[in-house]
Amino acid sequence: MGAHTILQAALVITMNPTQPRAEAVVVDAETGTLAAVGSLSQCRAYAPDAPVTDLGSAVLMPGFIQAHDHPVPAAVLCEQPAQWIAPFVGFPTWADVEVLFDRLRRQTPTGHPLLFNGLDRLLLSIPMPDRASLDKYFPDHPVLIFDITGHALYFNSRATALFGWTNATPPPDTPDARWSRRPDGSSGGVGYETQATLMALGAFLPGVVPSPLTNLGAWYSTLARNGFTAVGDLGFISKLRAPMEQLAALPGCPVRYSLYQTTYDPGADAGLDFGELSGMIRRVGYKIWMDGSPSIGTAAISVPYLDSARARIADVPVGTAPGLSVLNYTPDQFLSLIGQFVDKDLQIATHINGDAGIDVVLDGYQQALAAHGLTGTDHRWRLEHFSTPSRQQCARAGELGITASMSPFQSLYWGDLYDGVIFEPSYGARWQPYRDAYDGGVRPTFHNDGYLSPPLPWLNIQNAVTRRSASGAVHGPEQALSLHEALEAHTTNAAWQQKRDHEIGSIEVGKLADLVALNTDPYTVDPARLQETMQVLGTWLSGRRVDLDGFMESVKEVAHRFDQALVGGVRPHQC
Structure with a gap:
């Protein structure tokens, strides 16, 4: 038996249904995995010589997972200058x-x-x-x-x-x-x-931006301070490999990185083997953009924009329903694009907001899965944002084995406008229909989409449980989730969605000791006050407490070698 350490907390919320609560964990210091989970006496019996770190009144949970992010644009657009x-x-x-x-x-x-x-x-x-x-x-x-x-x-x-x-x-x-x-x-x-x-x-x-890599380190630190221990990049291009790999290799890197490569990247069809770093950085799929955003009239939605003063001044197409006219690819082009990148071991992830476009994507997915012998397999293909699906579309996605990453920030910040100002209430009030997605079996996750909104997991969870917008108004209360269901969206569901559920997402023996310490038990907090109440006290990656100051010092030491690669990585690519 190797070296072990014990972490004791007032409560351990495991997100493991067979053992939902505990008071201590044993970390195998050599592998960074959890060797035991249970009472303090059980953990001491397993590792009698292990030192015990008492976290006092803190509550331990599995580290949060940001299912859909854009770390490089976020680093240069959300961090100074x-x-x-x-x-x-x-x-x-x-x-x-x-x-x-x-x-x-x-x-x-x-x-x-x-x-x-x-x-x-x-x-x-x-x-x-x-x-x-x-x-x-x-x-x-x-x-x-x-x-x-x-x-x-x-x-x-x-x-x-x-x-x-x-x-x-x-x-x-x-x-x-x-x-x-x-x-x-x-x-x-x-x-x-x-x-x-x-x-x-x-x-x-x-x-x-004098040092893009320093900014990227700062973004990783922002994620960690908010309780995240893993992130998915839904816009990776091959020119970013060197800097992203370097960050993953730095001592004390605070987040694991799963990448989805853009299909327009000239290097998208090349192999990506990260060797010994695969626990910290790996490719799990490919990303396609099918429509745009409802806020500027480029989402493939089936209902017309209302003729309101707010809609007119924002230049959205009042009185018309964009439908399929705004899709970036025709159905045939979309199906062909999937065919270029389909792989039984990699996912396809498609950005799609509008319900009209969701039908096209589901049709394409169904045809591609059948054509490539993947129907009924554990493919976990993804729908990104999934803003306006019908209950029937949610059920269809679930039957096809498709999962969705949803955007609470849309209903949080724009819910008051979508419901009755920009769209009819029957359509706009159910924006981000969490309940329909959950009941449909798509195992939804939550995200903040990089530079679009601050990475605040508790605000996402609060919105999903209360359906309250930033103004406090409630929209579509029938689409609310329970607190436990909302927590799954940032933990177990997100790990499963990134095909990492055997490693992270819950506190279980054999999984990596990626943890977040909280100031209190969220199940005892008024759901409407989660964001203002819950505080992150620290995170652990592979059982080691994250030191963000030390991490940033490491970033600054190597930044000069990789800054230019980051600049080049966001230049246009010519096929």
């Missing part, structure tokens, strides 16, 4: 944003680029920014602003020069990069979808 201007992080009105614009315009040297993230046209009730309006705010600085949805970006004339465009003329449109244009063919100052985002970010990074 970029400016995060979302309403829920300190900019509740357009006037607040304009004050920041004015200060930065005066303080920033002429010609120096400025990068903003999180502009929310719906909540701020503003028209779409464009090249002309941004030229008025910033005549002397290249400016790039990311929409809160992650599916649109806004920029001024000086930015087009930074992009390298001749006469401010954008390249031809593709399914993953579309551009607004003036009558003369030059840019209108708006871009849409992922490749547009990556191109613009790649152009701005060198002049804005």
